[in-house]
Amino acid sequence: MFQLYLRQFLLLIMVALSAGVRAQHNVPGKRPNILFIFTDDQRRVGTFLSPDLLKTPVLDSLAHSGISFQNSYIMGGTSGAVCAPSRGSMFTGRSVFEMRGNYGQVIPDSLILLPQYLKANGYYTWMTGKWHNEYAPFVRSFSGGASIFFSGMGPQYAFRVNDFRADGQYTQGNSRPAPEGVHATDLFADEAIRFLESYKEDDPFFAYVAFKTPHDPRTVALAFQHLYDPATTKLPPNFLPEHPFDNGDLRIRDEQLAAFPRDSTEIRKHIADYYAMITHIDQRIGDILNVLKRKGLDKNTLVIFASDNGLAVGQHGLMGKQNLYEHSVGVPLIFSGPGVWPHQSGKALTYLTDIFPTLCNYLGLPVPAKEQMMGESLLPALQGKVFSGRTSQYYIYANYQRALRKGPYKLIEYLVKGTRHTQLFNLDTDPWETRDIAGAKNMQPVIRQLRAEMQRWHQRTHDPMPVFYGTAVSK
Template identity: 40%
Template sequence: MREHEAREKKPNIVFLIADDHRFDGIGAYGNQVVQTPVLDSLAAEGVRFTSIYTMGGQTAALCVPSRACLLTGTNVFHAMVTEKEVKLGETENPQLWAINPSLPTWPEVYRREGYRTFGIGKWHNGKESFAKSFSDGASIFFGGMGEHIGLPIHAYDPAGIYHADQAKPSDKFSTELFAESAIDFIQQYKEEEPFALYVAFTAPHDPRTPPQAYLDRYSNEHIPLPDNFMPEHPFDNGELYVRDEQLASFPRKPEEIRQHLAEYYSMITHMDEQIGRIMQALEESGQREQTIVVYTADHGIALGQHGLMGKQNVYEHSIHIPLIMQGPGLPQGVEARGLGCQMDIFPTLFELTGTLLPQTVEGKSMVGMISGEATGSRKNVFSAYKNVQRMVSDGRWKLIRYFRSGEAGTNRAQLFDLYNDPGETCDLAEDPAKLEQLQRMEQELLAWQQSIKDPILHEMRKKG
């Protein structure tokens, strides 16, 4: 009987999500500078997805909409607000900061299905959705960013209220605090039902202040500049002076960008080691073979590429994210090359765990992609940033459309061949030989905008 129960028990889930970790910031993704042995090992023992994208959002704090898409499995314009609630003239509509209450999150559904759901770390999508999602938790940070020591941390509140004055400043570095809370949970877990452990790091988001021992591993003079480094962006993209862009001087200086990259890699290496401690706890507890481990990020970041510093754009460095899955039901050492997006993670997990998918989910399971089936991949992926940028890519051809009017504004397109120009430095939009590709991608983008009721179309119709 016990053997039968063990075979029938659903796998545990350890879901690890980083903040600002772009797809090429891991050794397994080809970065020869950053030191990420734990994540490299996870990729070698599991599945590394090469082409997963975030869908952007209507706010400069892109972690909010991207996490909402990931948690609800829906598109960016549905995951948080309705069309009527979006006012394009507002830079930070308060309604853009909470998950659409009509949509269940994947931890919430697992909780209903009998999983013990445990939330740790950053939650930037409203206290109500956290309370619905998790039956327990520890070291909870409600917010977007802060100093890595001294973050206002909440204990789990069964009532789900989380009064601000009950938060206590942390005395440990955030990455270590969250990892240790995860380790404590794993070591103490003795229950029969499976668990879903959600650990959201605030690294490698700025302020990038890693422990000195990790910063000492990276020498500025040995940090190469990205191939698409530029002193400044070649035109007004509609968001050149948001907070993130002011974290380095104008124009960008090579030595300053190298310093930013050294700090960024140091934060990632520190986080990688803490993830290793979580994996060790799983191993020692005897839970590793029964646990699906997921590693991903909310979005990427520029750090000197295209003359930009932040993630408020739709270039590859900002919307292309890592995704690694390892555990029961997953093959080892597989590279899944098809196109996917964040909202596809929800249905993929549910198929892997044999859990009934809610009808609200728009995402597409990528299990077929893992096994090499063409049906597992998307034809196109799309992304949006506020009312100024839209993107469509079929994996090779990528169109970025800028919607910015006025004397100082921009209304233009960029077309890139990602096979031959992965750094997006050669704009082909004005090349007559590429007119067919340009028009095809424009049609694909418009069809998507119409299908998801992109509010920018309504704004454009009003303006005539």
Template identity: 45%
Template sequence: MKEFSAKKPNVVFIITDDHRGEAIGAFGREAVQTPVLDALAAGGTACRNTHIIGGLTGALCAPSRACVQTGIPIFRATVGKDMVTRENLNVIRPDVRIMPQAMQEAGYRTHAVGKWHNDKASFTRGFQGGDKLLFGGMSDHTQVPVYDYDPTGAYPKEQEYVEHTFSTELFTNAAINFIAGYGQDEPFFLYVAYTAPHDPRTAPEPYASMYDRASLPLPPNFAPEHAFDNGELMIRDEKLAGWPREESEIRIHMGDYYAMISHMDAQIGRIVEVLKAKGIYDDTLIVYTADHGLAVGQHGLMGKQNLYEHSVHIPLIFHGPGVPKGKQEEALASNIDIFPTVAGLCAVDLPEETEGRSLCPLFAGEREGARRIVGSAYRDIQRMVTDGRWKLIRYYRSPITNAGTERIQLFDLLNDPWETHDLSADPAHAGDIERLATELAAWMQATGDMLQEQPVLPVAPRV
């Protein structure tokens, strides 16, 4: 049997759906209880300034997960590039080696549990096993359409069946079964993809009653409606609450959202416990992240189809061998950096086509090479760039739907982290706008953004 280095850690890679970056108790911004994630952050490194690249479709799960799996900006990560038909935007390029594929080639046993919102061909080339596999975006949490692992990669519809165990518990049970029964010599790469806290937000008791909806504090950026047409005000997510947004209804949604997160946190705790019981906790790298965030009433929005921090800022926690303990890393990062960082911590060679940057040098205290800016995109109607303090959002009117508004916003994230004061009309900030507009244009060109030929407004329009 092939021998593997004892220094290679096992990996439990956890990715969730709709969990925004600040909705973790240890980070102190929201009234959510997450003792397990708090402990992982305290015993590891929390990358507090990680953003998604974005996507060209309202179902942001698929493009974000494609970026995580490939370490490549969405404009080059998938087969589809047409924003008119929006076809194949979830299909990962077949010539790209994805994260589990690289791990497998390095001697890891790869196993998946839960949601895979990209194409089945990419899943099949990445994973050698799996259980309770959901090929799609969402489901009722007590009626989950799943497949058993199919080594042929076909997954015909007649092999799908419905599980009635709550999704988060269903996927956790499958992950625990894999860990408890694992007895092979090579290290494992276990990919656990939850559908929580995505709606329908129907957490089981006692979590459903954990939060008093009447007393939850509203965020400072709560608004009855969005200030202008951002091009995507009528998508499904935005219809989950009435217009104008009522404070009482938003508090109900917030409580339901937090309940889903707290329930999921407890289930992750079960995975931690089985790692400890098996005696491999200290030898296992645990990665926690999400595909994107969610508004839930902030800025008058409900969904993730926007470029405010609540939607593009994601949690990212590393815990285990090679990871500093108790570190909160504030350097800018992108979700395409996750794969290179996992590879670096596991001594796995990266595919040449990977464009993300490993965060391992930052973990070691090396600041050279840290990102100066990060950018994000949403369809053909929104683009964003930030240097960590100043943030520019550029809005377009869609030539496809004719929705949207030609304008910009400028925020000072240091003094206005909730993005409540748009400074774009202030002449004192003309230089900041011009500088960020130049950075945005360069980012769009570098990532292969198809809107790169359109001009970026150099000054704030008066609206």
């Protein structure tokens, strides 16, 4: 264990020394601050995935001032707790298969995290909100913090948090109750505001504000409870009473949040509450950005907004994120700030893993262990240059769902209790994934090509699941 830490320490020192020279050469003046705002279970903002008039004026403005990637995804999850491996993958730039633990919550000691790397390169790293990846990677990543929520989920009122500890000795025993009567969204926003108000250090900061909403329980704060009327809330075009076949997790916890079969009235209430929680977050992000502007920090602060995964909330007869449809693997990804060309809508296929190498390039830092990273730099897109990105992407869920997107097509393969199922969608003509064209004769060559590409990704990501799809279409 000592040798492992020693190797990691020496690697960080060598990278930091070489990075210091490059950063000074590529980034003139004081290095920019980074404000990374992250939400929990939020689908893409401002796209077809929000059929109602979802009120997010702050996020809309943020996207308009920079670049919003319209085809941003997570790789998926190795268990029902999709957010844990998704977060670990994002912070390391690596495949979800490199995360460990019984549900992918453990980030191995050998992997360098983004805040850990920035900390080694002179950044003051600070966090408030949800951290879902064990104590050890948090300790090596952050210089400070407030009201840290180490659990995976919990109530929006009356939950427990930890204060930052310089000794790194975190336990459930030294947690404390969150302030009585304060909604989780407000607690973390207020902590971020206090941090920005009081920050006077010379070092640039990396501030990670990780809301634990709109994840259930969908307990809406009083001021937002009547913002969306369930009676007039539209059902999405892909609403179904039940999923058409067994996808492997039809009765997981998330799916039991609504009755079977799905009742349209109940789903409208879930959607209304989901939207209300997102609008609440949006307002509080506005408060944070206002402080940034009032203190004059906005001119030298890169703002990033993203979420750990999406959510079905009634689409395809599902409630959770334990699937590979667009509503669950598609996530928002916005960059805004100095050096980011405004008024952009990026079309390239992107992953959250791209954030790490993008920030390295943005700051003039070498990308650590670049050859092992799944993430790719998006810097050309941020700068307004022509950027095509990947030609395909791979998505996974547990041991029984695999998917690939290439061009307009998305192929999803299932193996559940020995039964195969194949779906194919044309996202250009069917963005809601309502028309499965896998059985069409003229689609068989397309399916074969997509399966071949899927197998290449399978090998590249070291997917431990045996390849279970062949050349024939199974139903």
